[in-house]
Amino acid sequence: MLRYKNFLSLFFISTLLTVLLVAFISLWEVITPHNLVDQVIIIEPGASFIQVADELKDMGVINSPFILTSYKKFFRPKSFIKSGEYLINSNDSPISIVDNLFEGRVLFHQFTIIEGWTFTQLLNNLRSHSVVNATNMTDSEIIDRLGINLDSLEGQFLAETYNFVRGDSDIDILTNAHNLLKDTLNEAWKIGKNNVLNDPYQALVLASIIEKETALSDERYIISGVFTKRLEKKMRLQSDPTVIYGLGNNFSGDITKDDLNDLNEYNTYRIDGLPPTPICLVGKDSILSAVFPDNNNYLYFVATGNSDGKHFFSSSLADHNRAVEKYLSNIKY
Structure with a gap:
């Protein structure tokens, strides 16, 4: 009887140690960065979490998709990844990467409209940008879309730096630049003193x-x-x-x-x-x-x-x- 109790105690301790070891390894897996260099991942609309976890493994960002899917199952069962382009820094842990995907913390790009550019220069630079979706709208179509009551688009966009995400179109950036121009111009006109x-x-x-x-x-x-x-x-x-x-x-x-x-x-x-x-x-x-x-x-x-x-x-x-x-x-x- 005593030998049986000792066996049960040993079995219990061994099982507990195994569970603790697995838990430690799993915790270490999700909190320790595995990525050696900064990388970018693009999540397409409709991609499943398992697909993303497999891609992260292929990129060398995580070691075990199973541990990552288990983390989601137990700790964020109602969360869903959001499509978009994400920057994965070399010091990002798997858990922080997944949280970014859940929260939709996408990568922002910048486009700078240079002071003194003509509208033609703006459009050429905007549409040649590797991340901007070029719509190839004509000038008259842009005028209609922006609701501009003029025949010319010259001067209608404020020279400034604009943030945008992959998938944004040229008209999205032009809209932001035109709205900022209107706000800046109208505010200046209200307080200006040029009679x-x-x-x-x-x-x-x-x-x-x-x-x-x-x-x-x-x-x-x-x-x-x-x-x-x-x-x-x-x-x-x-x-x-x-x-x-x-x-x-x-x-x-x-x-x-x-x-x-x-x-x-x-x-x-x-x-x-x-x-x-x-x-x-x-x-x-x-x-x-x-x-x-x-x-x-x-x-x-x-x-x-x-x-x-x-x-x-x-x-x-x-x-x-x-x-x-x-x-x-x-x-x-």
Whole structure:
């Protein structure tokens, strides 16, 4: 009888130790990272948890799909994985990976709209992005989809960085960029102090010219002041970027006298006031500079010709002509 009791005790202890060992191994399996490098997994809609667990094993992220499925069964029986693209970091444990799949913590990509891009440049870069789903919608279809009451999409998207996920389309990103442009422009217009402009769209047009004239934030407000002063005095803006935009593919790379005399609706050497549309996509700072022009007496400016991108500003034509001579002298050396 005593031998039988000893046997039962030994059997119980052995069984308990085995259970504890299995539990320890299972716990170690789910809390210890097995991934040596960062990897990406794409979960297709309708994929089962077992399919995903097998794929994770094939990727070397986990050792045992059974242990992972057991974790789901006992600890998250009502949870379901969500489709999408997920980043698996080298220090992620199997349990944290699965939790990310349950919670839908998908991988975000970024797309940056560069200040000064034209809409054509934006669309080409957007549709060539490897993760963006290109819809190939026409300009008129995009205008209809976004509810824009204009004939041109130029300037209608804020230059900014946007987050998106795999599967998002070009129109998804364009929608976000257009909505942010509207919000930014309308807010700036409400608090702005440029009385020479009639509406937010004119502010956007002016902002686009400022955007192309300088990349220096502190000069944008000064240049805005120059253009505002010229508009007040009914002087033509005489902005080279508007000439270049109006020429389109006919621009040779250097502005000529014929270019300045070209009769097109964007050539501010030939037209009064602002051109009919923006000439590029703008950032927030250019919008703010358009509605908050610097209060100065300058009527002219020209590049210094130095590598810093700065300009000479003048109040008289005589001073401006001397600045032009200095610019020409600087670019010779």
